[in-house]
Amino acid sequence: MHLYQHLCREKNEYTLSKQFLRSGTSIGANLAKSECAMSKKDFLAKVYIALKECNETLYWLELLYDTDYLHPEEYKSMYADCKELQKMLSATTRTLQTQLVSKK
Numbered sequence: 001m002h003l004y005q006h007l008c009r010e011k012n013e014y015t016l017s018k019q020f021l022r023s024g025t026s027i028g029a030n031l032a033k034s035e036c037a038m039s040k041k042d043f044l045a046k047v048y049i050a051l052k053e054c055n056e057t058l059y060w061l062e063l064l065y066d067t068d069y070l071h072p073e074e075y076k077s078m079y080a081d082c083k084e085l086q087k088m089l090s091a092t093t094r095t096l097q098t099q100l101v102s103k104k
Contacts, residue, residue, distance in 0.1 A: 001025070003078070013069050020060035026053040027085070044096040051089040058082050 001024075007017035027050045034046035061082060065075040 003074075007064070007069055011069050013064075016060055016064050016067070016069065020057060020064065023053045023056040023060060026050070027057065027089075040096060040100060044093060044100065047089060047096065048093050051086065051093055054082060054086045054089055058086065 001021065004017045004021040007013040030046050030050040030053060034043050034050070037043035037046055058079065061070070061075065061079055064070045065072075065079075070078075
């Protein structure tokens, strides 16, 4: 959210930053929803949506960097954090899928 505010105030950039804000906050929102999942399958679905939103967030970060709205240091830091989150969400979805398949 701070990046969105910075890009709007300092760079007058509203389109890419809004998309970045939406996908980035959707990750947390879907993980919050997953805590109230009715089943493992429902939990997996919510975590998988968070993973897809994480991938989209990486895309918007790359576009912001490629269009010179982010300095290399800002980009590298946020990209590394998002990639780490992507790896965790990917591992979680793989583990859950394996568990669901083995119970059949």
